[in-house]
Every structure is written in C-alpha cells, then in structure tokens.
Amino acid sequence: MASGGHDHAPLELNRNRFPSLGEVLSRQTVAPLDLFSFYIYMRDQQRSVDYLDFWLDVSQHLALCRLYVRRLHRSVIEDTPELEKNSKRSSYILDNAGEGPSTEKEELSDQRLSAFLRSDQGSRQHSPQNSQGSNRSAHSTPGRERPPRPSFMTPETNSPNDSSSPGQTWSGDNVPKREDLTASAEKILYTYLLPGSEREIIIPQSILHNVQEAIEGPDHRSDPEVFADAKDYVFQAMERDAFPGFLQSKGLGNLVPQSMMARLIIGLISFFAAVWTAFILIFLNKSRTTRCWLILPFTVAIYFIFTHQYMLDPVLALLGLSEYTFMDFNRIREPFVKKTLRKRSFIILSMFLLADAAVCCLFIFVPGKRL
Template identity: 55%
Template sequence: MDHPGAATPSPQPDLMRNRLPTLFEVLSRRTLPPVDLFSFYIYMRDQQRSVDYLDFWLDVAQHMSLCRHYVRELRRSVLVSTPEPERSSQRSSGILESMGDLTHPVAGPSMYATEKERDQDAQMSAFLREDRDHHHDSPISSNTRQERPSPNVSTPREFLTDSNSPPHMVARQDIRASAEKILYTFLLPGAEREITLPGSITQDVTTSIEEFGRDDPEVFDVAKDYVFQAMERDAFPGFLRMKALGNLIPLTMILRLILGLLSMFGGFWAAFVLIFLDKDRLTRLWLILPFTIGVYCLASYQYSLDPFLAMLGYSEYTPFNFSRVREPYVRQLLARRAVMVLAITVFVDAAICVLFIMVPGKRL
C-alpha cells in the first residue's frame, strides 16, 4: 500500500509557463524559486507579518488531503471485499463506489475546482458526515470526540506520517483531531494563532465542529476561500513585485540606500575639494569610485534589484542568503530588468563623473 504522503501524485512545476504564476500555482507547489511556496512563506512571515493566514490555509488543505486518503482507503476496502455492516451502510458504500479515485493532486479554493472535483469533494463530505454519525454511536468514539486536543497534538501535516492508527492508515479519530486542531489554533477567540475572519464565518465553523460534531472538509470551505482571496488581494502582488521584479529584500535595500547616500556625499565632497584645489583631471579620475558605488547602490534600492546578482541568476530570500532563480520566466524577466538598471546606472554614473572630472579647476 502506498504511503499517505505519496498516495496522491505531487504536482509538477510548469516549466513552459510564459507568465508570472498565480497564487494557486504557488500554493500548489507548481512553481520554482524564487516564486515557490517556501519563498512565499518567508515573505508572509518577514514582510507581511501574517504567516498565520498561510499556515491556516495549508493546514486546511492538508486536512482535505487527510480526508481524501481516509476515504480512498475505505473505498478500496469496499471494492475488494464486502464491508462489515457496522463499518459502512449500503448507502455509504454506494457513495464510496460512485465517488471515483479522488486523485486530483491539490486542495485548492472552490473557484479553481472543476465540476468533477466539486462533485467528488461534496460526495466525500457527505460520506464523512454519515460516517461521523456511525462513529458517534460508538461509546469509544463519543468519549473521544468530547475531548479537546492537547496543545502538543500533532498538526495535520504530521498526521500523515505519525498516526496512532496502523502504518499507512488514517484513523477516523485523526480526521476529527485535525479539524479540532485547526479550530482551536486559528479560529476560536483568544486562540494561540488567531486569524481575523468575519464573525459569521468563525461562528459557523465553530458551531459546526463543536455542536454538530462535523469534521468534513466542507466545514472549512468558506473560511479557506476567504483567506485565499485575502492573500491573493493583499499579499501576493507585493510578493511578485519583490521576487519576480526584484531580487533584494527590504533590509538590504535600506542598507544599500544608506551606503549609496554616504558614497554620493563622499563623492560630491571630494569632487568640490579637488576642483577648488585645482587638481589635475588625472587625479580627479578617482571620483569614479565613490560615484559608481553610490549610483549603483541607489539604483539597486530604487528598482529593488542588484543587476549583477540577477545576471548570475541569484535572488535574496533572507539577509545575505541567496538562492538560484530556477523559474524560467522570472529568470528572463530579471535578466531584462538587470540590463535596464545597469544601463541607467552607467549613464548616470558617466554623466556625473564627466561633469566633475572635466569641469575646469579654480584654486580658492
């Protein structure tokens, strides 16, 4: 039997994409650095200061994958043997058989799902609600359901590899614990990593889980779609500007601004000193050094781009830590912008240097 984490094929990056990726493609791991999920996670953590929203979305998506694996295993047991009466009713068996293989690779927002995927997910949620009622009748399951998970309960990602059920299997209790973990971590007032959602959404999810005992994926659909749209509207455009149109992060940009201003100040001060001391033009050629450093740093700050790093194919993701630019379209985009920034730098630097080197000197 396949491992749960490998039961669904991993999405492959689209190397032929001749455009910037969408948020859904980034979250689906279909992109490469510097516009991959890891880079977006760092951006949400360090720049947006709202990584809890991304963690919530990823945990809900993982909860969906957990449910799919559970249902997929039950469906296989139905297809290869006659299910035991207490495990599955005839109606639920029919739902399982008609559900299909549930092989779509990622759990995305409703707007991106095909009609077939929406139908399969709706059938899966319906089955889990019926299956929940069956487990609710069990004294052991009922006692388990009333207990809140402890703070150190495994996250949905960990359930895939560290379940209390037999190896490679997902127990019904795992799904329940996963749903409760999401609720108690992100949604309840005063939660450890509470995210801000409309009150009606939070109340509906809380009521569904705590009062009605639901743990099927549909219970999080509205909240998940709201968080996705918020990230797509508020965070993702800035992420693309930083990572696809530039290769520097704000901290090093500020350092370059400071270095650029100091170099330009030093260059202008030295230029006027040399002019009013009537130094020869050969001596004044040394002005090229501070002016070049200053213009280069200021241009890098203005365009959030280091031209030489871009031409070498590197992008900064944490201070002074660089990764290879592997997304083809982004690599081409950064190379073109690097040529433009370098041309501007050379033009401005040459103009300033020629002005202060060629101007006649006058000793005061």
C-alpha cells in the first residue's frame, strides 16, 4: 500500500465506496474521512487515541529505520562506486516499506530491512556517524531526550502533515545514528507497552513478551519486525472496534455527540413549549390565523429532533460542511461522502417536512373550545 501525504489522495477520489482503514492511515483520503478526523474521533469519542498514537509511532519508527539504512546505503555507495549499479534496486526496497496493514510485498520489504539492521548490529564500519557530513557533537545527537516524533498530532494541529516526520526531523547533516533507532524503539516500549507505562495499551501478553525480549535482550533489536505483531494487532483492533463507528459518524452523518445532545435538548424544550402554547390557544378559542404562529416552535423542535436522531444536519450537508469538533465545521472533500450525505439530506428533509406539516395542521385546524 502506498504511503505518504495528501499527494496520494487525488488518485483515490474516484472510488465509489467508503475508504478502508488502511487508506485512512496511509493518508489516501480527504475530509471528513481523513487521518486527522479519525484521530479526533479516537480521542473524543472512542477514548482510545493511545492505540492510534502507538500505530503512528511505530510507523514513524519504521520510517526512521528506512532513513537510517538509506543514508547508510548512500555512504557505502560513496565509498565503493562499483556498487552503484545495485543502488536502484536497494533504494526501491527501502522506499517501498510502506505504512498501513501488512501486505506480502510490505512484509518482504520489512523483512529485508530488518535483516539488514540485524546484520548491521555487529558491523558498523560504514555507519552514518562515520560518513561525510554527519559528525556532530554529543549534545546535538537526537536520542532519548529528542524522540523521533515528539507528537504526531495535538489538538492544535489542523492536519497530519503539520507534524514532524522523519524526513523533516532528520535532514541535512542531522542524520540518525544506530543509537537513535534503539532510543526510538525503547521509547515506544516504555511509553505504550510495559505495564504501568504512561499511555499503556492492552495487547496479548505473548506479543508484549516478544517485543520486550527483543528490545531489552542481549541483541537490543530495533528493527521494524520487533513491532510487527503488535502493530498488526492494534490495526485489527481499530478496524474491528473503532473504524465502523467512525464511518457511521463521518460518512453517514456530520454532527459530533456534543452537538447532537444540544440539539436534542433544544428540540425537546421547543416541542414542549409548542405543545403547551398550542393547547392554551385551543382552549382560549383563538383563531386559526393566530395559531399559525405555532409553525415556528414546532419547526425548530422537529428539525432539531430529526438531526439528533439521524446524526445529520441536512442543511449543513447540502452546504458541504461537516462538524469536526463542537461548532467547528470544515468542508466535505470526499466525493463519495458528499454524494451519500446529499442523498440522506433530501430523504431527511422530506420526512421532516411531512412530520412538521402533520403536527402543525393537527394543532392549527383542530376546533377551538373555550373553557
């Protein structure tokens, strides 16, 4: 599966279906089914954003490993020009160790990358710190105090691409060392996996034991295969437990729970006030012309109740807007979602108008009787 930023998105916009979780995580989608929306959903509604952050940190670690090996490969090419004829094939293998759920092609790429890193563990004669332009003082060396990815996303960010990627953090002369790979792997272990860790996620004990043994054992491994099983388990958990709700919330609706609850409260209050006023006007034997004013509270009440029930504001949907957080609206860019919400909006508006007309006619045309 291809990886990267929004550059891949236009290639996938012609699909006549909802995207898969792999497409969302590899940033092949746009709002409201983009990675940022999924992050907000996992944080605010699913309350399990640590799982997504773990998956993103492992993907970041994989990218760091690719960058390290790519720089190492280039240093070897510079020292031994006769090997340059093999560089295209090696670079292709490194560049295609993608993100997303593991496929046979990606597993093969990760295996080759991991095999290379394990073989490099004992032989460091061509390591990046000995290559041209990579000598740095100890205080500037990224390591434990400067993790590869300080934070993929925070509430202040507006897009996944706003975050620092390995290609941005490790640029120019600031190239990663083997110690940085070890520090990155240990940070993931100590942040997410160990019992009592800061952002502990629940994974099978057997997977945790294998990861801990690989990182803290005598080999001190930091290759991508260390986290392969844990990453696949987290991906499957998100795909099973969180992603269907995300599609229903953002693909079939455009409101967040806080907005839905506010609409329900306003709708019920308006409906109670409209019914109470209608009975007063009926028992005071007011004219039908006067009772026509009941259309206003009944319309507000029924509209808000319908939008709560279907998690969709049809007017906003027809305007092409979707709610990210409470009262924060963004443009709908995914064509299939836009088409789906437009169809649902017309259906909901038709049902709303029928219900509103029926209720208003009932209270306007019923004969009055003064008590």
